[in-house]
Amino acid sequence: MFALIDCNNFFVSCERVFRPDLEHKPVIVLSSNDGCAIARSNEAKRLGIPMGAPLFEIRHLVKAYNVETLSCNFELYGDMSLRVMNVLQQNCEKVEVYSVDEAFLEFDDSINWVQEGERLRHLIFQYTGIPSSIGFGPTKTLAKLANAQSKSLGIACYIDNTPNYHNTLKAIQVSKIWGIGTNLNKSLKQQGIYTAYDLMMTDPSWARKNYSIVVERIVRELSGFSCMPLTLIQESKKSIQITRSFSGPIKDKGILKQAAARYGFRLALKLRESSQKTTTLFVYGRNSPFRGEAPVFHQRTIVLSEPTNDTAVIIGKAQLAIENFFDENVAYHKIGIMALELRDATAPVAKALFETPKPFKKADIDKVMDTLNKRFGLGTVRPLSCGEGIEWMNKRDHKTPAYTTNWKTLVQVKAK
């Protein structure tokens, strides 16, 4: 039996752990630049604030109902996520961490899995303060659907493939199924497939022929035949990227290069944190898709002579790419750096044939920098090219402190 455990309104719940005053109030967490609502409390959902709504479009609701708006604090959410997953891993044998706020579990049919799931849910709340929901099913797809039911009913739910449950599937829109997005939904509707039940009743080979193996799997999973096993071992990442929109249009090459340095700095750090190196960088810059300008997408792919996670190398290449594609007539709205072709940092590599040996070991600089930044906060020591100015940077007017990961902003408790 599979289960999907999912934290409720995760980002909002993380904030509430440290701000109990936000309980029972409409709260939204905003995306970078305080742009869109990316998490909503139930109260905010009830006000009709849709997922991803731009803040300027919902200002009237925010004002009228006194909605608490918070800038995103991914440092906090990442740390809370680790804590939640730790609770699961310490109390359940088979856990697949699926996303920042979700995990698939697998239970032996011989045990009382409803009871066990409830116990885990309770433990998560006890140890982290985060509320969650759980759904069970004989396949991951059905467990996902059961979880959605659980969210709306507030109790553990389970869906199997007995005829009794056909009515449940008949009440579920095909777009609510895991793996059916906007395009497939539209296309399936044209074929007269509106509900999860309709899709379950189609012929898997028809699904394969007309769509893909992905849809075929969904069809089979809906009818109770498991096609997606639990992945217990987390594979290392295949790509890592840092991309950000600016708080306004940028036409200054110097600023773009400064941004590239900052993103490169973070990218190299991420690579080192995951013990990986990259051999291919992809750097791009684009204008805003919302200002009626013709779309511009400038890009450069840089193949490195040997795998690296060296800050200086990555920043250098990223800035070179900017230098190469920069066009003074373009109002850049976003740039991004992606590391592709990742490999294990400890794997032996042949030295590049035409590269001159480096005079000293730069890796040591990164090591010292990482140690200092870990102790005193990210950015305490950073390359000069990252600059000081923050005027071009992303807007975050309502950011909450990193309560759990920064000594300077630890939560304060007063004892009477």
Add this chain to the structure above:
DNA sequence: TCTGGGGTCCTAGGACCC
């Protein structure tokens, strides 16, 4: 005025091999 960031997987088609 103001519209996120970070990932994965699959497929079709082209280029190439013997």
Add this chain to the structure above:
DNA sequence: TCTGGGGTCCTAGGACCC
């Protein structure tokens, strides 16, 4: 008139997820 068959690898683009 009639011109093979069976592969692999790579890439761009599309679709999806949270």
